Amino acid sequence: MMETVQQVTPSYAAPLPEWLSAEHDMGTTLVAAEFPGGVVIGADSRTSTGTYVANRVSNKITRITDSVYCCRSGSAADTQALADIVSYRMAMHEIEMGRPAAVRTVANTFREMCYQYRDDLMAGILCAGYDRTHGGQIYSLPIGGMMVRQKVASGGSGSTYIYGYLDSNYKPDFTAEQCVDFIRKGVSLAIHRDGSSGGVCRVAIITANGVERRTFTGDQLFVPQ
Amino acid sequence: MMWKIPEGGHSPLVFIKIPMFLCCGHLDFKHLTSTMDLMPLQASQPFDPSKYRYTGPNVQPRQLPNTRSQAPITTGTSVIGLQFDGGVMIAADKLGSYGSLARYQNIGRLMRVNDHVILGCTGDYADFQFLRDIIDQKMIDEECLDDGIVTRAPALHCWLTRVLYNRRSRFDPLWTTFVVGGLDDDGKPFLGFVDKLGTAYTAPQIVSGMGGHLATPLLREKMEGQPPLSEEAARELLIRCMTVCYYRDCRAFSKFQIATLKAGSIKIEDDLEVKGDWEVAHFSKEHA
Numbered sequence: 484m485m486e487t488v489q490q491v492t493p494s495y496a497a498p499l500p501e502w503l504s505a506e507h508d509m510g511t512t513l514v515a516a517e518f519p520g521g522v523v524i525g526a527d528s529r530t531s532t533g534t535y536v537a538n539r540v541s542n543k544i545t546r547i548t549d550s551v552y553c554c555r556s557g558s559a560a561d562t563q564a565l566a567d568i569v570s571y572r573m574a575m576h577e578i579e580m581g582r583p584a585a586v587r588t589v590a591n592t593f594r595e596m597c598y599q600y601r602d603d604l605m606a607g608i609l610c611a612g613y614d615r616t617h618g619g620q621i622y623s624l625p626i627g628g629m630m631v632r633q634k635v636a637s638g639g640s641g642s643t644y645i646y647g648y649l650d651s652n653y654k655p656d657f658t659a660e661q662c663v664d665f666i667r668k669g670v671s672l673a674i675h676r677d678g679s680s681g682g683v684c685r686v687a688i689i690t691a692n693g694v695e696r697r698t699f700t701g702d703q704l705f706v707p708q
Numbered sequence: 709m710m711w712k713i714p715e716g717g718h719s720p721l722v723f724i725k726i727p728m729f730l731c732c733g734h735l736d737f738k739h740l741t742s743t744m745d746l747m748p749l750q751a752s753q754p755f756d757p758s759k760y761r762y763t764g765p766n767v768q769p770r771q772l773p774n775t776r777s778q779a780p781i782t783t784g785t786s787v788i789g790l791q792f793d794g795g796v797m798i799a800a801d802k803l804g805s806y807g808s809l810a811r812y813q814n815i816g817r818l819m820r821v822n823d824h825v826i827l828g829c830t831g832d833y834a835d836f837q838f839l840r841d842i843i844d845q846k847m848i849d850e851e852c853l854d855d856g857i858v859t860r861a862p863a864l865h866c867w868l869t870r871v872l873y874n875r876r877s878r879f880d881p882l883w884t885t886f887v888v889g890g891l892d893d894d895g896k897p898f899l900g901f902v903d904k905l906g907t908a909y910t911a912p913q914i915v916s917g918m919g920g921h922l923a924t925p926l927l928r929e930k931m932e933g934q935p936p937l938s939e940e941a942a943r944e945l946l947i948r949c950m951t952v953c954y955y956r957d958c959r960a961f962s963k964f965q966i967a968t969l970k971a972g973s974i975k976i977e978d979d980l981e982v983k984g985d986w987e988v989a990h991f992s993k994e995h996a
Binding site for chain 2: 623
């Protein structure tokens with residue numbers, strides 16, 4: 484009996500680059516720190532699809548309400564959708580309540596969705612802002628859907644490289660400018676070592692007087708000698 | 709054809725029943741209900757298989773049960789509980805580990821449920837927060853009922869067992885282990901264990917997590933066959949167990965809490981820290 488041999492024709496064509504099909508991921512560095520009077524949050528600006536830099540000047544600091552902003556890491560699609568939904572719900576909430584939403588309310592709204600859909604989402608979020616009752620607050624919502632308040636918080640792939648820097652250099656009585664400097668250096672050091680982080684350092688300072696946004700480019704980033 | 713003239717003296721409306729194939733040249737059944745989904749054609753026309761296309765409502769194949777069993781993300785390690793003369797004591801450190809990263813170093817894993825129950829949680833912290841909110845709401849509802857019945861430790865333990873077992877049976881566990889402590893209806897100390905599978909038992913000493921291997925022998929040695937410990941002796945024993953867990957568990961942390969429940973009072977001490985004795989490091993011949 485003749486054996487049938489399965490013919491396999493090898494393909495010598497170069498495989499398609501993996502970044503054509505890879506999901507938009509924000510390998511990222513996010514940092515946030517509290518100071519008396521408000522919070523400062525900072526992030527890098529690189530969005531990658533696999534190894535390709537899809538957007539080198541993206542803005543990962545997203546407005547939720549006038550006094551609460553969030554930093555997003557993980558899947559760009561997931562976090563954009565979440566931020567849109569929470570922003571909408573908080574706008575309704577503010578209309579109904581007649582006053583700005585509390586930071587914890589915004590964070591809890593994020594948490595409800597992040598926890599309920601924890602198996603489907605890939606989202607790590609830092610939610611930070613200022614309200615009159617409790618001043619500046621930062622809430623960390625890592626993957627998995629828990630929520631915890633912290634004085635200094637970090638997220639994204641680049642954050643692992645700067646845990647030591649953040650732990651040893653933070654002081655609870657920073658002025659706003661010292662806090663901005665602390666955040667800028669942290670993000671710069673992470674960009675220096677993390678391939679998934681890069682571009683510019685964007686920073687937002689949230690206080691009772693509102694939000695001030697700054698961008699540090701090129702030479703303004705801190706580069707160790 | 710039928711003529712149907714309605715009763716009454718109104719202007720007559722005439723209903724004529726006309727076979728459908730006479731009123732439209734094109735057979736379009738897309739709008740019809742399920743009984744019409746596969747209407748046979750007139751025998752005089754040639755067989756056209758495309759006309760037998762199913763055009764009814766979209767039906768998915770029967771879906772398999774959800775086989776998701778999530779992995780824990782941010783986790784807490786051991787919780788140690790023991791009974792003493794007149795109450796129970798539970799201790800847990802304040803760390804949320806993100807894999808091997810000691811990420812959240814100031815989170816409480818002990819909970820005061822009401823005046824009669826305390827509990828501690830090992831495992832996924834998001835699942836603990838979820839259940840904590842539900843238990844808090846349960847206690848609010850109970851207070852509003854105002855019927856004089858309060859949830860005591862055995863009741864909460866039983867409820868937790870049912871909840872966790874039900875989630876396990878749906879292949880969607882709450883990845884947590886609970887140590888529930890309080891006084892039972894007779895006023896005697898009660899300690900219960902429930903894990904993510906719904907396995908539950910009660911014992912004079914309960915330890916969840918890796919501490920189960922490290923601390924349980926220490927607790928049993930001091931407690932089995934002895935009269936009940938005093939509160940001070942129990943606290944000392946608990947701190948010794950937390951120290952051993954800090955020495956030997958990679959995911960342990962030096963800062964911890966102790967919750968003590970006696971008839972009529974609950975106390976949660978928050979700022980305790982394991983110092984540890986590292987003198988043994990100098991004993992080795994190779995190292996000075």
